[in-house]
Amino acid sequence: MKAKKKKKIRLLIVLAVILVTVVLVFFFGRRKETIKHMTGPLETAAGGKKITEVEKKTVTLFFLSENDDLLHPEEREVQLASSSPNDLARAIVEEVIKGSSQGKVNTLPEGTKLRQVYITSDGTAYVDFSRRIAEGSYYGSSAEMAAVYSVVNSLAYNLKSVKQVVILVEGNEKETLGGHVDLSRPFTPDFSLVAR
């Protein structure tokens, strides 16, 4: 009888150990997975930051020419803190603000500041300017089109991930820059405005 009981207890203990391990594996295994899943995007972000040396990249920017009302490409080398699309987008817009170095006509008002750029996963670039961008005394239809599409086309041309661009002013949606072009909808690039 005693031996039978001992056997039973041993069986119970073995069963309990198995159950505990199953439970442990089940939960800890899952936890590991969720943690991996949660930190997944972060790891890549950190990976991008690992490259601390300055990167150089040639970008194509669009400005007006003296001779027609089309946008003309201008190549330029920019220095980047990282290879992230956000940093490239920021550099491109900063260069559009700086203007042409080859005697083309600038499109954005002098003194315009870039506040923020971010690109969402669905390919929308949000570009947030200081209020100065909406203060061009020359803002007729042509000037507004040039201002908007020099930014939109420059971003879309250099960044494959950018499908559309939203222009914000001081962090907010603005109806127009000077009463013409609608800023409340995202812009898709329009290369029909570019000289061929």
Next chain:
Amino acid sequence: MPKLSRIITLTLIGFFLFFQISFLPVAWSKTVKTVPVVRVVVEDGADYVRVRLSSNSSLVYSHRKSGNSLIVTFRALAGLKLDRQPFQSQLVRSVELAKAPDAYLVVVKLSTEDFTYSHRFKKKPFEITFEIKSKSASQPKKESSAAQKSENQASAVSPTSQPGVKEKQAEENPPAGSFSAKKTRRTIVIDPGHGGIETGAKGIFGTLEKDVTLAIAQKLKAEIEKNLNYRVVMTREADVVVPLTQRAAIANNNKADLFISIHANGSRRSNAHGSETFFLSLTATDEETRRLAYFENNENGLSEQIKGREADDLKMILWDMAQSAYLKQSSQLAEIVQSELNELLNTANRGIKQAPFKVLTGVACPAILVEVAFITNPEEEKKLQSEDFQATVAEAIYRGLAKFLQMYEKP
């Protein structure tokens, strides 16, 4: 000995419960994070309404006024749910959730277009508070409800357009006819660009776009009234600010048959010159295209097919892009007007073009925007100042309109 087995069983249960409890918060916070809930509370104050949007997660948002709505946009979200507390309010008619391609919109619909609002923001816990005030308390309300009753007179010629507009319209609608449901005379809406502090482009001699556009618009109005049996409504007749969406609203509420926006162009190139005529270009996303296709297929029967409030909401969304249903006619109108400009003006022909102009998007009839000449070009600036040139422009536009109307005149 049975004690031992009991202890083992209890330990097992203990283990199980421990893990369940320790993982519960993870699962819980996960569901909350994916779909944030925005709680909406509407309270009527003494002379204002307070709309409070709060959420337990922090959200990126922006806000703007659009017609009779206050729109709060929440960006870059996987989803959003509204938790609406029942309310009764004089000013707020409804609070709706709409989905845009990359954002969720909370649309606070008000009973009037004529409101101002202030906005406060608390980061933790996330809470946005809007205090909405109707600009005009009781008097204009009566006016607008009276206007709504008369079928042919539009409700929303708002106080920002001058009293002159209203008087004119009243004169032109004989009282006998004003009770018939059908509109007898057709309407052309002329939109002089800019106004008030929104001066538009500026020439080097100081000429302002807003002044030139108004001068030409007035001449065009006179020309049309002299020669055509059409009612002319101006979006502004003085040097005042009229918001762009309201210009479209004036056209739609007056059941306009044509909409002509007059502008003078500006460029950073001082040698840019010439005249051009625009119609709307669409940068429509997939979702919008679907909506537009629906609109085009249901142009006439829209209100009949969808009843009540649902139709009201849908119309509001559609109004935003009403012009898309008229692009073909708009391009024809642009072509005809541009060829008349080429004939009469001694300016370079820059042709007809498409652009995403805000003022055209909501107009529910053929609509064009004429860029008469460049105010930033000194030579053309002088031209734009001269009465003769302005009169010739008005004549050219008038001829274009008349030709277009002949094409579409129904027997």
